Amino acid sequence: MNAVNCPRCGRMFTKTLSNICKDCEKAEVDKFEEVRLYVKENPHSSAQEVSEKCEVSVKRILQYVRDGKIDISQGMEGLITCSKCGRPIKSGRMCERCTKNIAGALTDMISVATAVKEKESSGSSPKQSGMFTLNKN
8 A cells, every 4th residue: 555645735645546636636637627618618818818717827738738638729829839840739749740750760660670570580690691701711
């Protein structure tokens, strides 16, 4: 049993996957829903306006956006940018183009690794394939 104090309210609770107690976790979910609904009903609102109306920090709103929990409203365009190229994005950490480039690079790396592994498992040693010449003189 892993009993800890909740960093938000100070009450003792049994830590599971969450770092906060069940009551604070529920309050967090309720606050998120309030922000999400406000942004949906007020698509031209700025992050500062959402912060004031919902009593949530701009930092927390940005975290919701970065986590992909909410998309940027029309009034918040340009608020966050791609961490790779700096283009404005609506959610997440990278723009679609950078995400595709990274996915393509990873696919290429996996293909090369698979080809090397297949060559190794086919039983051909470097000496047999002509990659190295050994002199025994």
